[in-house]
Amino acid sequence: MSANSDALKRYYRFHAAIYDLTRWSFLFGRSALIEALQKMRLQPRRILEIGCGTGRNLAALARAFPKAEIVGIDVSEDMLDHARRSCAFAEDRVLLECAPYGPQSRLGKFDIIVASYALSMMGEGVAPVLDTARRDLRSGGAFAVVDFRDSRFGFFRRWMALNHVRLDDGLLPEIQQRFGEPAVATRQAYGGLWRWFSLVAS
Template identity: 45%
Template sequence: MKEQNQTIATYYQFQSGIYDLTRWSFLFGRKRIVRELPFQREALITILEVGCGTGYNLAQLARHYPNARLQGMDLSADMLQIAKRNTRRFGNRVELIQAPYGQSPLSYRPDVILFSYALTMINPQWKDLLDRAGEDLADGGIIAVADFHDSRHDWFRNHMGNHHVRIDGHLLPILSDRFKPLLAEVKPAYFGVWDYLVFVGARG
């Protein structure tokens, strides 16, 4: 696990500089996942994003839920430096932490845990993180996932594997088994080169 954490952190030393300029073109479902959370806009909720990257989702969530308290966790100091700039306008409503999820207790039990294009990069520990999320969520809490799902093309799977991404439909069955699905959709991207998933589930 420690070796994988270092690999991911090193990978994003370069990627952090181009992340927001490039990822909008293929990280689909991120805006949708914010809209699909089953809370009123004025709700006093706590949200944790695991693998928050440059803070794109945190900023979206902070705007959508003006009374929410948010925490972003990531391995990459380079990504968090950008996230700090991107969320500065929200003051102390957004807290950023450089740490691997699951290796230390949280200071509170979040109402929402969001994984956005993070789980497919965490191999083989992604199941452990879902188990931990189920334990960490508050009663009635929500898990939200936007991520790659699958591809029928071996060349694309190999390409994504070179970027530390597993894409073989492995997430959705486990998500649906461990959480009560409120939304579970698979959508095609780029004329079916790959599919992505949007999942919102309730803690059992």
């Protein structure tokens, strides 16, 4: 396990308990991303969420795609404990794996891969993760991302770095390098304190 994964496991040992109570106020665009996937009228057999956390998106995906098998992978067992409870209603088709996602992962191919506010926490490790997502996405499949983009405010970038989040606008070029140039929606949060983005690439 990498130093980054160990740091995230320690971070979420405390934050898992308050995650769902607090994150609705700043992790914007998560429901809209799943609604956009639903509108695409895909008929996915398998869906992966990289860094699924407490399972908020997994539960929404299980409801949106009732015939699909949904796999969630996360480095934090504390977060996955919550995900297990959130997805109990679909436990026969929601599978959870506690491990860092990357080239060593052997989860098979997916029709949809979702990464929601996870890639911005991976630092230098994001490149192999994106390469693996490219490898694991079936031809014609959809790679759906919502995440932090940047902030003009140094104090805020430093605060977010303490919370393991990059806000340097470096993530989008890494995605475009591997998934082409899909339409990107960029939005401001709290009057411009930071920007976040979402996209669906194939």
